[in-house]
Amino acid sequence: MLPVLQVGPLSIRMPGLVLLAALWLALEVAARAGVRRGLNPDRLYNFGFLVVVAGIAGARLAFVLAHLNLYTRITPVTRALGAALSLSPGTEIAWAGVLIAAAAAVLLARLWRLPPLPLADAFAPALAVLTLGVGLAALLRGDLLGMPADLPWAIDLAGARRHPTQAYIMLVAAAALIVAWRLERTPPERRAPGTLAQIVVMVPCVGVLLVEPLRADSATIGPGLRVMAVAALTVLVADLALFAARAPVQVEEDMA
Amino acid sequence: MPRTRFDWIVITVVVALVGSLWVGMTRVRAGASDLSAGAPRPEVGHTAPDFTLPTPDGGEIRLSDLRGRPVVVNFWATWCPPCRYEVPALEQAHRELGGDAIILGVDVQESAATVQSFASEVGMTYPVVLDARAEVARAYRVRAYPTTYFIDSRGMITHVVTGPLNEPLLYTRLAELVGR
Numbered sequence: 001m002l003p004v005l006q007v008g009p010l011s012i013r014m015p016g017l018v019l020l021a022a023l024w025l026a027l028e029v030a031a032r033a034g035v036r037r038g039l040n041p042d043r044l045y046n047f048g049f050l051v052v053v054a055g056i057a058g059a060r061l062a063f064v065l066a067h068l069n070l071y072t073r074i075t076p077v078t079r080a081l082g083a084a085l086s087l088s089p090g091t092e093i094a095w096a097g098v099l100i101a102a103a104a105a106v107l108l109a110r111l112w113r114l115p116p117l118p119l120a121d122a123f124a125p126a127l128a129v130l131t132l133g134v135g136l137a138a139l140l141r142g143d144l145l146g147m148p149a150d151l152p153w154a155i156d157l158a159g160a161r162r163h164p165t166q167a168y169i170m171l172v173a174a175a176a177l178i179v180a181w182r183l184e185r186t187p188p189e190r191r192a193p194g195t196l197a198q199i200v201v202m203v204p205c206v207g208v209l210l211v212e213p214l215r216a217d218s219a220t221i222g223p224g225l226r227v228m229a230v231a232a233l234t235v236l237v238a239d240l241a242l243f244a245a246r247a248p249v250q251v252e253e254d255m256a
Numbered sequence: 257m258p259r260t261r262f263d264w265i266v267i268t269v270v271v272a273l274v275g276s277l278w279v280g281m282t283r284v285r286a287g288a289s290d291l292s293a294g295a296p297r298p299e300v301g302h303t304a305p306d307f308t309l310p311t312p313d314g315g316e317i318r319l320s321d322l323r324g325r326p327v328v329v330n331f332w333a334t335w336c337p338p339c340r341y342e343v344p345a346l347e348q349a350h351r352e353l354g355g356d357a358i359i360l361g362v363d364v365q366e367s368a369a370t371v372q373s374f375a376s377e378v379g380m381t382y383p384v385v386l387d388a389r390a391e392v393a394r395a396y397r398v399r400a401y402p403t404t405y406f407i408d409s410r411g412m413i414t415h416v417v418t419g420p421l422n423e424p425l426l427y428t429r430l431a432e433l434v435g436r
Contacts, residue, residue, distance in 0.1 A: 244264035
């Protein structure tokens, strides 16, 4: 764990730095993948950046609205605004950020007339890169605490030897990257636009379903259901349903 | 490789059923959290390391004596602008919480006179102790100022915030500790 790196008088928050680097790398990867699909790389870069900014701003805005009473009591108003706009983490509602980022992606794609399926294909490997960064940032912060485990690769965290769930997430992201890379190498005529994104998205979904039960600090919903596992299963089933919707009712040789 | 729509529908339904079963089987059982107070270490999930430090007026405060109530331990110094920024929020929390939780400032490597002068200047009334040789700050592995430890009534660290605390973050964390 290395949450803060002290360089002389300068305190560098390592998880934030890692996330910024991962975001930059992910946008680079998306821009390059976009070029192969005839998309403007600069536009893709801006698209990705604005979607992330919308997500972060949305998550904070949702927190501010949900806790408006905490902000309205702060005086003077400039101090309240400072608290609302502060870069310090801890006052966000993640699911609201994801929803707002998704809405921003749909809106921008329409506004800039970006074809949705090639766009999704271009961003699929970028999502894997970003997940890799999230895993590393969590390791540096000591987040995503694993269950106690007596394994040779267990790490010492919060008073016990635990599953390195952060490293598992990074492995899942690496697997998604490898799948994306292999699919990128198949000739475009052998796969329909959007297929790469659909397949790549499955990997982290399955990964989260397997890793989430090994976490000691999962957020839960209802009768103790793990929020991330429910979200991963929902995305996985929606992804498969999309495959079903796009598949032909009968294949040609059957009809013959 | 599934080819027809029917194949995919079958797969989707099977994955939905098996997945739901898996999510249900791996749910978090009530009271199953393993975050029980471990050996004293300045990390989330551990008992906060104990310390006894003098107050500027000649008394002393021992952290373990405060057990039974949540404690917010704030490492700070008067020369640090972000530390000064968060003092009004800590002061307001101290006044509003009454005895439900304790805000404890740990001033690092400054004299009693400097701290007392600053406290009277900004109207700071929550308890402050003096870590003159930064021994406690070192024991808590404080790497930057301010750093704040949220400790529950059992003496276990629940959150660590490095950098300035703003009011909403402070009150959200306090609400979790105090349970209101």
